[in-house]
Amino acid sequence: MSLSLILASQSAIRAQLLRNAGLVVETRPARIDEEMIRHALEAEGANPRDVADTLAEMKAAKVSAANPGVLTLGADQVLELKGRIFAKPESPEEAAEQLRALSGRTHRLLSALVAMRDGRPLWRHVAEVRLTMHPLSDEFIADYVARNWDSIRHAVGCYKLEEEGVRLFSGLEGDYFAVLGLPLIEFLNWLRARGELTT
Numbered sequence: 001m002s003l004s005l006i007l008a009s010q011s012a013i014r015a016q017l018l019r020n021a022g023l024v025v026e027t028r029p030a031r032i033d034e035e036m037i038r039h040a041l042e043a044e045g046a047n048p049r050d051v052a053d054t055l056a057e058m059k060a061a062k063v064s065a066a067n068p069g070v071l072t073l074g075a076d077q078v079l080e081l082k083g084r085i086f087a088k089p090e091s092p093e094e095a096a097e098q099l100r101a102l103s104g105r106t107h108r109l110l111s112a113l114v115a116m117r118d119g120r121p122l123w124r125h126v127a128e129v130r131l132t133m134h135p136l137s138d139e140f141i142a143d144y145v146a147r148n149w150d151s152i153r154h155a156v157g158c159y160k161l162e163e164e165g166v167r168l169f170s171g172l173e174g175d176y177f178a179v180l181g182l183p184l185i186e187f188l189n190w191l192r193a194r195g196e197l198t199t
């Protein structure tokens with residue numbers, strides 16, 4: 001019998017990664033006001049890691065409370081460049097501006113996952129990935145965004161590593177799954193240690 005869980009996320013790739021691993025996943029997006037919470041946390045001086053962890057926990061908590069007894073996951077990603085936090089782009093222009101800022105530099109992606117049951121945190125992990133972009137011309141950026149906007153609009157970094165976005169990078173230190181949306185290996189290790197996975 002495969003493990004069943006609720007994923008408190010609208011992220012299609014997060015659900016796909018968990019299903020590809022053989023888990024039975026029901027998605028229930030948490031729909032919290034991430035921007036308001038992120039700004040409040042930053043105003044209190046929270047660092048990007050804590051912002052991602054807190055948002056992931058809040059998403060899990062909201063959905064877990066409404067689904068008693070069911071293992072519920074909340075996830076969040078924060079992109080940080082030189083202390084500045086980036087969120088998902090609202091427009092192609094914003095995506096181009098963000099990619100110009102990331103071009104030729106190394107940024108951090110903090111990918112948080114929190115597991116809860118009945119509103120109680122059982123496990124949490126924040127993976128850090130350092131991604132180095134090679135220098136991109138403004139012309140390439142404009143063309144890349146025009147061709148990929150419908151896809152990259154759903155990604156915090158304005159790129160999808162499993163698609164053409166891989167071409168933007170000259171280096172990556174960390175976990176591929178954490179870039180896509182969640183630290184999958186660490187989560188499966190925890191499930192296995194609890195005896196909730198047979199392999």
Ligand SMILES: Nc1nc2c(ncn2[C@@H]2O[C@H](COP(=O)(O)OP(=O)(O)OP(=O)(O)O)[C@@H](O)[C@H]2O)c(=O)[nH]1
Nearest residue numbers: 009010011013076077154155156160161179180181
């Ligand atoms: N497919 C893909 N998605 C990416 C990549 N990098 C970041 N993302 C997505 O960017 C989004 C980060 O924004 P979040 O606020 O954490 O999540 P969300 O999509 O708003 O969904 P919620 O969990 O409901 O908040 C997630 O959906 C990630 O899966 C990537 O390389 N590939």
